[in-house]
Amino acid sequence: MTGRFTLTHRLPDGHFATTLRADVLAGLTATPKTLPPKWFYDARGDGLFEAITALPEYYLTRAEHGILARHAADIVRLTGARTLVELGSGASRKTRLLLDAFRAADRGAPERYVPVDVSASALRDAGERLCRAYPGLRVSGTVTDFETDPALPADAPGPRLVAFLGSTLGNLGPPQRAAFHAALRAELAPGDALLLGADLVKPVGELLPAYDDGEGVTAEFNRNVLHVLNRELDADFDPGSFDHRAVWDAEHERVEMRLRSRTAQTVKFPPLDLTVDFAAGEELRTETSAKFRRAGLTAELRRAGFAVRQWWTDREQRFAVALAVPD
Numbered sequence: 001m002t003g004r005f006t007l008t009h010r011l012p013d014g015h016f017a018t019t020l021r022a023d024v025l026a027g028l029t030a031t032p033k034t035l036p037p038k039w040f041y042d043a044r045g046d047g048l049f050e051a052i053t054a055l056p057e058y059y060l061t062r063a064e065h066g067i068l069a070r071h072a073a074d075i076v077r078l079t080g081a082r083t084l085v086e087l088g089s090g091a092s093r094k095t096r097l098l099l100d101a102f103r104a105a106d107r108g109a110p111e112r113y114v115p116v117d118v119s120a121s122a123l124r125d126a127g128e129r130l131c132r133a134y135p136g137l138r139v140s141g142t143v144t145d146f147e148t149d150p151a152l153p154a155d156a157p158g159p160r161l162v163a164f165l166g167s168t169l170g171n172l173g174p175p176q177r178a179a180f181h182a183a184l185r186a187e188l189a190p191g192d193a194l195l196l197g198a199d200l201v202k203p204v205g206e207l208l209p210a211y212d213d214g215e216g217v218t219a220e221f222n223r224n225v226l227h228v229l230n231r232e233l234d235a236d237f238d239p240g241s242f243d244h245r246a247v248w249d250a251e252h253e254r255v256e257m258r259l260r261s262r263t264a265q266t267v268k269f270p271p272l273d274l275t276v277d278f279a280a281g282e283e284l285r286t287e288t289s290a291k292f293r294r295a296g297l298t299a300e301l302r303r304a305g306f307a308v309r310q311w312w313t314d315r316e317q318r319f320a321v322a323l324a325v326p327d
Helices: 015-027 041-055 058-078 095-104 120-133 174-187 204-211 217-233 296-302
Strands: 006-009 081-086 110-119 137-141 160-164 195-199 242-249 253-261 263-269 274-278 283-290 306-313 317-325
Touching: 006 120, 006 253, 015 217, 041 217, 058 095, 058 195, 058 204, 058 274, 058 306, 058 317, 081 274, 095 110, 095 120, 095 160, 110 120, 120 253, 174 296, 204 242, 217 242, 217 253, 217 283, 253 317, 296 306, 296 317
Parallel strands: 006 137, 081 110, 081 160, 110 137, 160 195
Antiparallel strands: 195 317, 242 253, 253 283, 263 274, 306 317
16 A cells, blocks of 8 residues: 555645745734634644534535536546546545545546645544555655646646536636636646536525624634634734634625624734734625636636536536646
């Protein structure tokens, strides 16, 4: 099993510390104040997000899982992939639906699975489990930031299927999405394909509860970014003095998660020689989650050189999985 699993590190030493400092300096001195959503995630944040995916209000994971369960065989047939690459793979749970479809098609698993994630421990755990479950599968984990480094292995057998699932695409703003699509397109060859998950525009009454559940799990997840900053940058946030908010931005068709300061307060970051003032009621934006329409996302992909060949949704038309190819 060990010989079928490899782990490659492509991030420079000190990457996370350097990036966190840069994000804090840029985001908390801006107006309005912002932080990227990637800083929600540490061991506690990972556990909270897993809990969120099981909540009745959080339809996204269930909807996408249902689409993949129904259409995995179609994806295998249409792509004929020999290498499966997954960006932001995490625990690789959804991957099993595709791997099982390869096995059911009497093709066995694809020759190679390339999970790409920033977490070495997640890649190691998932890779070793998959090697045990799928004899003959080679797993080549890659530790990198896929937003700036798609990390598609040139030596992997083609055709290659690149899966970017979940609603992570929505965390990127339009310029970031354009750059991401273009960088990915530059890496793909004829015969390769992109499998993309996207949350769809829907009534606000369905959207907002997914980001503001009745049990308060999402609120704790949102405030976890303050715990991360306290630990990593010796900040002195009082997480309990910030209220969680989920807001629908109709102009940009996106959900925003924010933390609202209950009182006027000052937060210190000694390693950065930085002091940040919050007015009473001032908000820190911690996440934007764009929601898509078929025409808009198809046009975005077309501008980057992709053609959408298939568009699958769940029965309630809440979530979509698109299969696109280099045009």
